[in-house]
Amino acid sequence: MAQVSEFSHKRPRKLWWLVGFVLFALFAVLQMPAAWLLEKYAPDTPYVQHVSGNVWQGAAIWQLPMSSTSLTGMAEWSWQLGSYS
Numbered sequence: 001m002a003q004v005s006e007f008s009h010k011r012p013r014k015l016w017w018l019v020g021f022v023l024f025a026l027f028a029v030l031q032m033p034a035a036w037l038l039e040k041y042a043p044d045t046p047y048v049q050h051v052s053g054n055v056w057q058g059a060a061i062w063q064l065p066m067s068s069t070s071l072t073g074m075a076e077w078s079w080q081l082g083s084y085s
Contacts, residue, residue, distance in 0.1 A: 034058045053077075 035051040038060075042048070051060040057078040064071040 030054065030056045034060070 031054050034053050034055060037055065038045070038048060038051050047062055047064060049061050049063065052058055059074060059076045061074050062072065
């Protein structure tokens with residue numbers, strides 16, 4: 001019976017740990033609250049309020065001050081993986 005070398009036996013295990021870590025990091029970032037990200041990257045923006053959800057799916061209310069009245073609206077986002085129809 002052919003013997004498997006020690007190098008070829010241990011390398012796939014390290015590769016799977018790396019793949020697992022990368023996937024964990026990706027999903028951790030996607031589950032971050034959107035309000036945290038807005039506070040970190042745009043802390044003093046007066047245009048976006050009431051942010052809810054996470055990077056994967058969420059909603060926010062925005063407001064643009066115009067001359068006499070302000071323009072307001074709502075933004076919703078949702079990412080879905082899978083089949084396209």
